[in-house]
Amino acid sequence: MPDTHAPGVTPIALDAMGGDHAPDEIVAGAVQAVREHGIPVVLVGAARPLQDALSLHGATAEIPIIRAEEALAMDEGALASLRRPRSSIAVACHLVRRGDACAVVSAGSTAGVVATGKLRLRGQPGVLRPAIAVVLPTLPTPTILLDAGANAEVKPEVLVQFAHLGAAYAEAALEIDRPRIGLLTIGSEPEKGNKLVKRAHELLSATPGLDFAGNIEGHDLLTGAVNVIVTDGFTGNVALKTMEGSVRYAFAELREVIKESRTARLGGLLQRKQLRELHRRLDPDVHGGAVLLGLNGTVVIAHGASRAKGVSAACVLAATLARQGVVARIGEHLAASHRPHRLW
Amino acid sequence: MPDTHAPGVTPIALDAMGGDHAPDEIVAGAVQAVREHGIPVVLVGAARPLQDALSLHGATAEIPIIRAEEALAMDEGALASLRRPRSSIAVACHLVRRGDACAVVSAGSTAGVVATGKLRLRGQPGVLRPAIAVVLPTLPTPTILLDAGANAEVKPEVLVQFAHLGAAYAEAALEIDRPRIGLLTIGSEPEKGNKLVKRAHELLSATPGLDFAGNIEGHDLLTGAVNVIVTDGFTGNVALKTMEGSVRYAFAELREVIKESRTARLGGLLQRKQLRELHRRLDPDVHGGAVLLGLNGTVVIAHGASRAKGVSAACVLAATLARQGVVARIGEHLAASHRPHRLW
Numbered sequence: 001m002p003d004t005h006a007p008g009v010t011p012i013a014l015d016a017m018g019g020d021h022a023p024d025e026i027v028a029g030a031v032q033a034v035r036e037h038g039i040p041v042v043l044v045g046a047a048r049p050l051q052d053a054l055s056l057h058g059a060t061a062e063i064p065i066i067r068a069e070e071a072l073a074m075d076e077g078a079l080a081s082l083r084r085p086r087s088s089i090a091v092a093c094h095l096v097r098r099g100d101a102c103a104v105v106s107a108g109s110t111a112g113v114v115a116t117g118k119l120r121l122r123g124q125p126g127v128l129r130p131a132i133a134v135v136l137p138t139l140p141t142p143t144i145l146l147d148a149g150a151n152a153e154v155k156p157e158v159l160v161q162f163a164h165l166g167a168a169y170a171e172a173a174l175e176i177d178r179p180r181i182g183l184l185t186i187g188s189e190p191e192k193g194n195k196l197v198k199r200a201h202e203l204l205s206a207t208p209g210l211d212f213a214g215n216i217e218g219h220d221l222l223t224g225a226v227n228v229i230v231t232d233g234f235t236g237n238v239a240l241k242t243m244e245g246s247v248r249y250a251f252a253e254l255r256e257v258i259k260e261s262r263t264a265r266l267g268g269l270l271q272r273k274q275l276r277e278l279h280r281r282l283d284p285d286v287h288g289g290a291v292l293l294g295l296n297g298t299v300v301i302a303h304g305a306s307r308a309k310g311v312s313a314a315c316v317l318a319a320t321l322a323r324q325g326v327v328a329r330i331g332e333h334l335a336a337s338h339r340p341h342r343l344w
Numbered sequence: 345m346p347d348t349h350a351p352g353v354t355p356i357a358l359d360a361m362g363g364d365h366a367p368d369e370i371v372a373g374a375v376q377a378v379r380e381h382g383i384p385v386v387l388v389g390a391a392r393p394l395q396d397a398l399s400l401h402g403a404t405a406e407i408p409i410i411r412a413e414e415a416l417a418m419d420e421g422a423l424a425s426l427r428r429p430r431s432s433i434a435v436a437c438h439l440v441r442r443g444d445a446c447a448v449v450s451a452g453s454t455a456g457v458v459a460t461g462k463l464r465l466r467g468q469p470g471v472l473r474p475a476i477a478v479v480l481p482t483l484p485t486p487t488i489l490l491d492a493g494a495n496a497e498v499k500p501e502v503l504v505q506f507a508h509l510g511a512a513y514a515e516a517a518l519e520i521d522r523p524r525i526g527l528l529t530i531g532s533e534p535e536k537g538n539k540l541v542k543r544a545h546e547l548l549s550a551t552p553g554l555d556f557a558g559n560i561e562g563h564d565l566l567t568g569a570v571n572v573i574v575t576d577g578f579t580g581n582v583a584l585k586t587m588e589g590s591v592r593y594a595f596a597e598l599r600e601v602i603k604e605s606r607t608a609r610l611g612g613l614l615q616r617k618q619l620r621e622l623h624r625r626l627d628p629d630v631h632g633g634a635v636l637l638g639l640n641g642t643v644v645i646a647h648g649a650s651r652a653k654g655v656s657a658a659c660v661l662a663a664t665l666a667r668q669g670v671v672a673r674i675g676e677h678l679a680a681s682h683r684p685h686r687l688w
Binding site for chain 1: 493496497528529530537538539541561562563564565566567576577578579581582583584585586587588589590591592593594595598
């Protein structure tokens with residue numbers, strides 16, 4: 001199981017060709033991860049530009065390059081992963097598969113990374129559908145939301161599995177002991193929602209090994225009411241993007257207010273530092289990105305627009321998940337939940 | 345067709361017993377609607393408390409009371425509407441049905457108002473499912489989102505009808521000539537989404553009389569990219585509540601920032617007026633509330649927590665929709681969209 005390799009020994013395989021600012025910012029992120037966080041990294045991609053970028057940082061000796069002469073473009077979707085078996089993301093997955101890397105990090109197109117990960121790493125035994133998990137910046141502890149978009153259409157049983165995947169993530173990355181699970185729907189009573197969530201509510205209530213806290217509404221996504229929020233990939237993706245858009249909207253409106261009046265502008269200047277800090281906390285670049293859970297290996301998908309800071313945060317997250325054995329934990333969760341069914 | 349009655353003559357039937365602050369704030373809202381906006385209102389509810397509340401405002405002679413001795417509690421759902429044929433909301437609907445009122449306004453429980461409205465006013469001819477439409481505070485013109493929660497499960501054909509309902513609303517209330525319609529999903533390409541939206545995309549593209557602008561993502565809900573956003577009631581409700589929660593979260597975080605430092609606090613004081621104005625624009629109380637579209641009569645559902653200002657804004661919205669004949673416009677839209685099918 002590659003994800004149990006101790007980091008510090010087994011490196012992160014970083015797809016150097018994925019992302020809007022690849023390869024320069026990816027390489028800069030790798031250098032940060034190595035120098036500031038002590039996380040070993042190998043860069044996967046076209047040898048020449050990577051050598052050039054590394055030598056700018058004087059890091060040629062610190063970070064090895066694994067060659068992959070092809071790359072998935074940011075606008076290439078799931079099918080491209082079949083057509084490009086030697087793409088940088090495919091090679092990075094291969095390194096994990098062979099045990100030469102403990103996790104994959106990519107800022108490439110989400111659809112491409114998901115398709116390649118599923119194809120090259122395969123689903124863990126017993127996992128019906130891998131899911132994308134994101135971390136919401138709630139206080140005091142962050143909240144994990146999944147699926148954020150890998151599966152537009154799922155069955156109720158799959159939502160139960162997502163709860164296990166999310167619980168394993170919360171345990172591994174956030175060190176939460178018995179994560180509380182919420183089901184995203186449109187009312188607090190069990191009978192509220194569409195057929196999918198009504199059935200999922202029944203199943204989650206009857207699943208051993210899960211601390212199911214019941215329904216969660218859109219209002220509650222950012223209140224930290226639960227540790228893990230489970231939903232289908234369609235609703236999850238709409239909710240996540242709505243959140244991002246709404247926070248951006250609120251800040252833009254605020255900027256307008258500050259611009260409009262002289263006294264307010266003065267106030268704005270005084271607040272600048274505080275606002276910068278707040279913005280930093282809401283910034284996806286700081287959180288490390290989305291995680292593709294349920295594969296035979298850890299895959300972290302950094303934001304496509306990631307700069308060095310975001311890439312290095314993604315490497316930190318990937319190293320934490322690998323060190324904490326999230327893949328093995330998912331296996332244990334699923335095994336525990338199946339035991340009662342095997343009795344008869 | 346009751347909604348073509350000229351306001352100034354035919355009053356709004358205001359459910360005086362629905363809402364967290366009923367009846368006092370409802371009565372105060374009625375007084376505002378009459379005195380500040382020249383909108384005639386009849387109050388529907390328990391005679392004694394309404395008389396008392398009206399006399400506090402010296403408005404006994406201005407606003408008639410229609411007696412309804414029962415009321416739906418805020419926690420009563422859809423079934424209660426069947427058990428209480430003489431509830432204030434049922435009587436208000438009855439007034440519209442008889443042509444004695446041009447529209448219903450209620451701050452009662454959404455489920456109760458929707459169920460009673462459907463039962464007492466019935467769906468318009470040709471309408472498959474009535475839907476709840478809300479107005480999002482985009483600039484320069486607001487955006488209409490529907491369905492915000494009346495139908496957790498719909499067929500693709502129903503989403504096409506929602507586009508017509510929303511277009512009629514945009515024309516009637518926002519005076520938009522040829523409203524641009526967007527379909528809420530998880531990617532901009534036509535093939536992105538679940539089965540429901542993929543099929544709805546095909547149908548919307550082929551529907552005459554609609555200016556279909558394609559897919560809209562969660563990011564775009566508050567950018568004013570289109571005039572009407574169509575979605576199922578499950579996704580719409582999650583998105584709406586997520587938006588409200590996210591804006592609330594952003595403001596709460598901001599308040600924390602302001603409290604944390606003395607210089608920032610000074611800045612906050614200077615901005616107080618501007619922030620108040622911004623908050624007002626985002627406040628559902630100002631927008632008048634949600635509209636239940638597709639019934640034989642106009643029904644406006646004010647926020648359950650509405651105070652006088654919100655109630656009077658809801659009366660203004662209801663009067664505008666009635667004056668502009670939104671019910672008739674919906675009929676025309678549906679008839680126009682059906683014409684090509686009748687050719688063979």
